[in-house]
Amino acid sequence: MEEGKLKDKVVVVTGSSRGIGRAIAEACAAAGAHVVIGSRSEEAVRRAVSEMQAKGYSAGGIPCDVSKPADLERLLRHTLETWQRIDVWVNNAGLSGGMRPLEEIPSEEIGAIIDTNIKGVLEGCRQVMPIFRKQGKGILINISGLGGKGEPAEFSTVYAASKAAVTSLTKSIARDAASSETRGCPTCWTPWRCRPPSSAGR
Ligand SMILES: NC(=O)c1ccc[n+]([C@@H]2O[C@H](COP(=O)([O-])OP(=O)(O)OC[C@H]3O[C@@H](n4cnc5c(N)ncnc54)[C@H](OP(=O)(O)O)[C@@H]3O)[C@@H](O)[C@H]2O)c1
Numbered sequence: 471m472e473e474g475k476l477k478d479k480v481v482v483v484t485g486s487s488r489g490i491g492r493a494i495a496e497a498c499a500a501a502g503a504h505v506v507i508g509s510r511s512e513e514a515v516r517r518a519v520s521e522m523q524a525k526g527y528s529a530g531g532i533p534c535d536v537s538k539p540a541d542l543e544r545l546l547r548h549t550l551e552t553w554q555r556i557d558v559w560v561n562n563a564g565l566s567g568g569m570r571p572l573e574e575i576p577s578e579e580i581g582a583i584i585d586t587n588i589k590g591v592l593e594g595c596r597q598v599m600p601i602f603r604k605q606g607k608g609i610l611i612n613i614s615g616l617g618g619k620g621e622p623a624e625f626s627t628v629y630a631a632s633k634a635a636v637t638s639l640t641k642s643i644a645r646d647a648a649s650s651e652t653r654g655c656p657t658c659w660t661p662w663r664c665r666p667p668s669s670a671g672r
Contacts, residue, residue, distance in 0.1 A: 477502035480553040482545065484536050484594060485563025487514035490613065494560055499527035506549045508534030508541075509563065536563045536590030537582070539597075546597055556601055558609045561594040564632075566615075569625040580628050587632035588639075595643055602647075612640045 481498045485491040487509035495505045499522055509515055512533040522529035534545040549556055565586045567579055591612050602608030617623040617630020618637045
């Protein structure tokens with residue numbers, strides 16, 4: 471990644487103790503950004519932060535379950551107290567639920583996927599956009615996925631519906647931001663199927 475653009479930028483990535491979120495955080499840190507990571511497990515966050523610091527990166531983080539608005543508020547406050555600003559916020563945390571027919575997925579699991587993939591992203595956007603407005607700028611990235619374009623997805627009904635919602639809500643937020651004076655830049659990324667090295671063997 472090009473060092474110039476991310477040097478000294480403050481980048482927050484949710485769900486970044488492993489997987490794609492961790493890869494995004496590491497790539498930004500390697501390009502000179504200060505990264506703040508979060509995931510549900512306190513131990514996983516601690517391990518990820520110390521591994522990144524051992525590589526010489528500027529990294530910190532706290533536990534944050536995106537399905538809990540108060541946790542997102544803590545992550546946001548922690549970042550502002552540490553760095554006084556947020557340049558990039560990545561709503562990455564997501565649950566897939568595996569590939570199964572809808573009727574085999576228990577209701578509680580559907581709830582967890584919706585709470586993480588849709589409500590967690592909406593809440594992250596809801597909380598960070600006022601900060602961007604105050605700063606006059608900021609970049610918001612929501613991670614989409616299979617089904618994100620509204621296409622049918624085999625044995626992934628709940629996940630695909632949640633990612634279609636992520637694409638839709640990102641477009642609406644981008645439209646609203648374009649009509650305000652915020653130089654916010656909401657966008658949606660859809661990673662191709664991948665298994666980053668830190669997820670190997672899970
Ligand atoms: N892998 C792919 O092929 C692929 C393709 C397209 C899109 N995506 C999307 O990319 C994103 C990352 O996927 P991944 O494959 O890297 O996932 P992963 O390897 O399962 O890692 C998920 C990360 O999110 C955290 N997490 C899970 N639920 C959370 C919650 N409620 N609050 C906060 N953190 C949470 C996990 O840590 P804890 O368990 O400690 O919380 C972990 O750090 C997801 O949005 C996914 O839908 C993935």
